[in-house]
Amino acid sequence: MFQLKNYINGELCTPDTGEYLDNYEPSTGKVYAQIPNSGQTDVQKAVAAAEKAFPAWSMMPVEKRSAILGKISALILENLDRLAAAESKDNGKPVWLAKQVDIPRAAKNFHFYATAILHFGSEANAMTNKAINYTLRDPLGVVACISPWNLPLYLFSWKIAPALAAGNCVVAKPSEVTPMTAYLLSELCIEAGLPAGVLNIVHGLGTHAGAAMTTHPKVKAVSFTGGTQTGATIAKLAAPMFKKLSLELGGKNPNIIFADCDYDKMLSTTLRSSFANQGQICLCGSRIFVERPIYEKFKKDFVQKAALLKVGDPKASDTKIGAVVSKPHQEKILSYIELAKEEGGTILLGGQQAKVGGECTEGYFVQPTIIEGLAHDCRTNQEEIFGPVVTIMPFDTEDEVLEYANSVRYGLSATVWTTNLNRATQFSQKLESGIVWVNCWLLRDLRTPFGGVKDSGVGREGGFEVLRFFTEPKNICIEY
Ligand code: NDP
DSSP states (O other): OEEOOEEETTEEEOOTTOOEEEEEETTTTEEEEEEEOOOHHHHHHHHHHHHHHHHHHHHSOHHHHHHHHHHHHHHHHHTHHHHHHHHHHHHOOOHHHIIIIIHHHHHHHHHHHHHHGGGOOOOEEEETTTEEEEEEEEEOSEEEEEOOSSSHHHHHHHHHHHHHHTTOEEEEEOOTTSOHHHHHHHHHHHHHTOOTTSEEEOOSOIIIIIHHHHHOTTEEEEEEESOHHHHHHHHHHHGGGTOEEEEEOOOOEEEEEOTTSOHHHHHHHHHHHHHGGGGOSTTOEEEEEEEGGGHHHHHHHHHHHHHTSOBOOTTSTTOSBOOOSOHHHHHHHHHHHHHHHHTTOEEEEOOSBOOOOGGGTTSOOBOOEEEESOOTTSHHHHSOOOSSEEEEEEEOOHHHHHHHHTTSSEESEEEEEOSOHHHHHHHHHHSOOSEEEESOSSOOOTTSOBOOEETTEESOBSHHHHHHHTEEEEEEEEEO
8 A cells, every 4th residue: 555755854754653544435435545643753854854945045145045946836837637536536526626726726825925935025124314124034943834634735835835935944744634736746846946954844643743743842833733722731831941933724615695796706705605515615605694585585596506515426527516524524424414403493405415326336425505594693603614515694784684693703804795895894894704705705815814813813924924923023223
């Protein structure tokens, strides 16, 4: 069976522990590879390699650093088909989705930060006739990047690219559930000529390899994307060591539909924002609030359209919904559907494991599920499910729906559908959310700040924000 390797000090290597974990293909339920179950000594080696590489990498002319990152971006695109097939096999998502979204975006992340760093300046403040202040922004040193399983290479590269561009050396861990494209990336980094030790990828469990990274005294910052509970654990361990923390955590995003919306655009986008990537995008709108005059029409049309979404083999081009990422995750999603029923919800569509035949008979599939009749404050509407499950609820007034939208502990993203410009601007401002999409969803401009409020996280990624995170400002004041 194929065994993945760690990428430490520029080389692909086996873990010191000698231990491996099974890697499952979600669409078949079968083990198809093994990944290193790395431990403390593997992480220590990775951090030591990063420390050794740091002086040369951080002092390298920025144009040269940029060129190497640009080469990695180009190699990702050259390997688009191979990487998309690997991402789909590892995660369960349709191949076409990985090909259209995940892999091109990973290439774009490297390209964006390879070029952004060329334009990243720092400020100077003159004190009239007295002094000049200028601020240096130096890289931090060794930083840890830890990412989740839902958008594996996309989110892994979203952290690594800016950290490297800013001149840091990185010790990174992809989710143990979806390690394959991170492994393939390590091969591409070698091909691109990334100097040894600049990026180190250590595979393994969050509680072992992940924890060893976040608590290593030489690691200056931790950039983490994942669940809120894990974020809290990392914060608890890292805060007393005064590490910089960027935490991108869970969500329970509202999708608020006013009666004056562009109905057709809203309907097709809402299908995507509900079920894309099997509902496993932190930005999916899982609580759908619909203004009462169009509630019944929306309900009928939405259920009808969602019923047409084909659940199937991720390799088939007409599959709209692939497998969810793992057996435990499938069980979690199905348990929330049971909870919704106990809480008085009516299942309008789906509600069960989906049966897909052939080689996918044992795969982890869930039917797209639409639930109505639940109060905004029940557990189903308050807790993150992270699957192809949405609830729909009517509302009558702006104040009422604002209260519903803001009633959760999370505040990652929100979507608002209205053609009333005044309402769009005023309502968006009142939403407790890091990102608001008006009349669109997941329209991403990489220059913008990305992140959540409340229990959805601390700090912002994207644009120059993340370059500020990955650098330390030092003000120098010269009196003359
Ligand atoms: P987890 O929090 O379980 O894991 C995320 C990563 O952290 C994994 O690599 C995991 O390793 C690792 N990890 C786990 N425990 C520790 C620890 N103690 N110390 C260090 N690292 C650790 O999240 P999931 O992978 O289940 O991802 C789904 C979650 O991610 C959802 O809540 C979703 O909302 C959120 N998310 C947020 C986004 C955002 O931008 N705000 C974007 C995408 C997802 P291992 O796999 O071994 O457990």
